[in-house]
Amino acid sequence: MNQNHIIYFVFPFGVGLLCHKFLQIPDTSIWxxxxxxxxxxxxxxxxxxxxxxxxxxxAIKDIDIESSFRDKMKEQKPYSYIAGFHMLLFFVIxxxxxxx
Numbered sequence: 001m002n003q004n005h006i007i008y009f010v011f012p013f014g015v016g017l018l019c020h021k022f023l024q025i026p027d028t029s030i031w032x033x034x035x036x037x038x039x040x041x042x043x044x045x046x047x048x049x050x051x052x053x054x055x056x057x058x059a060i061k062d063i064d065i066e067s068s069f070r071d072k073m074k075e076q077k078p079y080s081y082i083a084g085f086h087m088l089l090f091f092v093i094x095x096x097x098x099x100x
Contacts, residue, residue, distance in 0.1 A: 005078045011044070012037025012086055031093050038090040045083040050076070 001009075016034035023033075053076045 001078055005082065008041070008044075008049075008079060009082050009085075012041050012089070015040065031097070035090060035093045038086045038093070041086045042083060042090075045079060045086075049079050053079075 012034050015037035016030050016032075019033040019036070020028070020030040053072055056072075056075075
């Protein structure tokens with residue numbers, strides 16, 4: 001994992017902590033802001049990271065599509081795992097909030 005992966009991993013937690021500290025809305029926990037950070041993280045993954053990976057490897061136009069697809073997937077996998085973790089955290093926060 002490089003620093004971009006780590007930054008993407010801690011993004012919802014950092015945004016949640018900053019929003020909780022600066023907004024100070026009564027009766028709002030930090031988990032609400034982390035939940036919003038997870039939504040923003042998935043939006044960033046779909047709208048920024050995936051198109052950037054596609055453009056970087058240009059897998060559609062290359063003659064050797066299989067190798068460029070393999071390279072793209074190798075670099076994209078950590079982002080996919082992190083986005084999956086953020087999605088799982090999103091649903092866990094929803095479930096725990098309804099159980100409480």
